[in-house]
Amino acid sequence: MSDPLFEYLCRLGDNTLVLGHRVSEWCGVAPVIEEDIALANTALDLIGQTQLWLGLAGEVEGKGRDADKLAYHRDVWDFRNLLLCEQPNGDFGQTMMRQFLFDSWHVMHLKGLMASSNDQIAAIAEKSVKEVTYHVERSTDTVIGLGDGTEESHSRMQNGLNKLYPFVGEMFLSDDVDTAMADAGIAPDPASHRAGYDAHLDDVLTEATLTKPEDDFAHKGGKSGTRHTEHLGHMLTQMQWLQRAYPDATW
Amino acid sequence: MSSPESSPYKDSQASEHTETRATEWPLWEIFIRGQHGLSHRHVGSLHAPDAEMAIKNARDVYTRRNEGVSIWAVEAHHIAASSPEEKGSLYEPSNDKVYRHPTFFDIPDEVGAM
């Protein structure tokens, strides 16, 4: 295993990079102008957080790679994002369900990181948590609004939940990197957030009149990089194309 | 920017309309108090399904999420507005004075003191 701190920072940065990219795909085609603007704000926040996390990852690595180098010049197996983040947008309901499932975890995780023994991590978490607190408010409202809206919006939200729920479990799995971070007081143990997350999920889903799937099966392989879904490669093909096609150029 | 004082009109290049259609979100007028302690000011309008979402949308559309601001959202049809005075007197020179009042004009911040 390479330096666990570097690995861990890539996890944080790749989550926001990949999800920010997905959300930015909505720009110009959202269901209503107000949502278009709001989604762009979310994407902008996530891209900004990516610059901080991957910037720090590059510093920690000490091989002269900056955030852009990490974002645009690694291949699929070097990405450390949760599988949830790379799932395609689907319809607006699936996008908002993905956002809600991620935001609910993200805000807890960042709050935990504010107490990190690593000052730089604590500082980035403190800045990000302000943004993400708003993200979770907004995605929660939207999930409730559409879940308990019309018959059609309800069934679309339920489909989104059924499709994405198997990607929730990965957020709470612990591996060697997580253990090393927890031991060093850098980050909380992922499993410690499960109960709080489940409680929040239950509250929101009840209000949204949605049913949590009974099967708790969890896909994994994103944050370890061992087995991403096929979707990530296509995203990188597009995202990294200019940098790869013109490696001598600066932009 | 918009104004709560919409006037009725049925015959435009846009299709004729009678009332807001069932699927159209209501129009809200947005008032924001900035960080400098001045009173809430009308900044514009937007559409939202309800008051809560109107405030959230206002945050995204009109404040670009600056902290420390206060937002009011009022559904446009709840605003009572004065009517223009009788035609004739409306155009008397004295009425033009409102336009000489400096606060009437929205001067971009970059311009500085004016």
Added chain:
Amino acid sequence: MYAQMIKSTGQGVKSLDEMDPDERAFQERINAGGKIEPKDWMPDGYRKNLIRQIGQHAHSEIVGQLPEGNWITRAPTLERKAILLAKVQDEAGHGLYLYCAAETLGVTRDDLTRDLLSGKMKYSSIFNYPTLTWADMGAVGWLVDGAAIMNQVPLQRTSYGPYARAMVRICKEESFHQRQGFDIMMKMANGTEAQRKMAQDALNRFWYPSLMMFGPSDKESVHSAQSMAWKIKMNTNDELRQKFVDQTVPQAEYLGLTVPDEHLKWNEETGHYDFSEPDWEEFFDVLKGNGPCNTERLEARNKAWDEGRWVREGLLANAQKKQAAKLAAE
């Protein structure tokens, strides 16, 4: 411009003496630099024209998201991605402000949207051109936003209050758009050979479509004369086009790029550049729907609207349920 070929009453501009008292008072107020507000009396033609003009302007902002949105997922650095996204987001905001201004005249945003989607209302011809390379992000910011700003700055003084206030806000936010475009062009023009080639190619493709944005000469147009009398149009198309060329040519020289016009030259006598007219036949073809991207642009907007319907209905249904529950509890 963003509102091209807006036709007014088609009758010549009346003199004050020919007007009835209402109209005369209205015109005198405009002549004195006053503002018209939504509930004020206004001639039918003024209202009709404004709805078309502001509506078309708003549509242009919304459709204008698409050509640049085309490159957000391919932006070459995180910073470029963020800047471009923020810029395209601003365009959505500008569309929103303008629709709200139009709504004060008695139409709804949904009405205007339907007329855009059916092809009944137009948007600026420029957005029917494709963005083929990253340099096009530079060219669009530099040339297209540059041309738009020429038109929008004077419109801050337009006679209709809500429109003028929307333009003030738009101009304030727009200030970074042209600069970010020029910044991309500088980077490309001073970059590798491939980047320089992209930059020149982008200028070649966007030069004439940018000149078309101002619309054909309207020196003789009665429509323009009426719009100018009403102060909903502040300059002639030719004035603005000349101003744009005069401003842009030295910038192209600074970049070391060649404006694709062999007749372009400085005229000492007039103090302006002489330049070639764009191909107006092409312009009318694009307006008719035969531009390179008309079909894709309208399809994209129709798809977004149709697929968003359940979302708009769902959130509204939820709001109504909550409202009903609140009333029942009282």
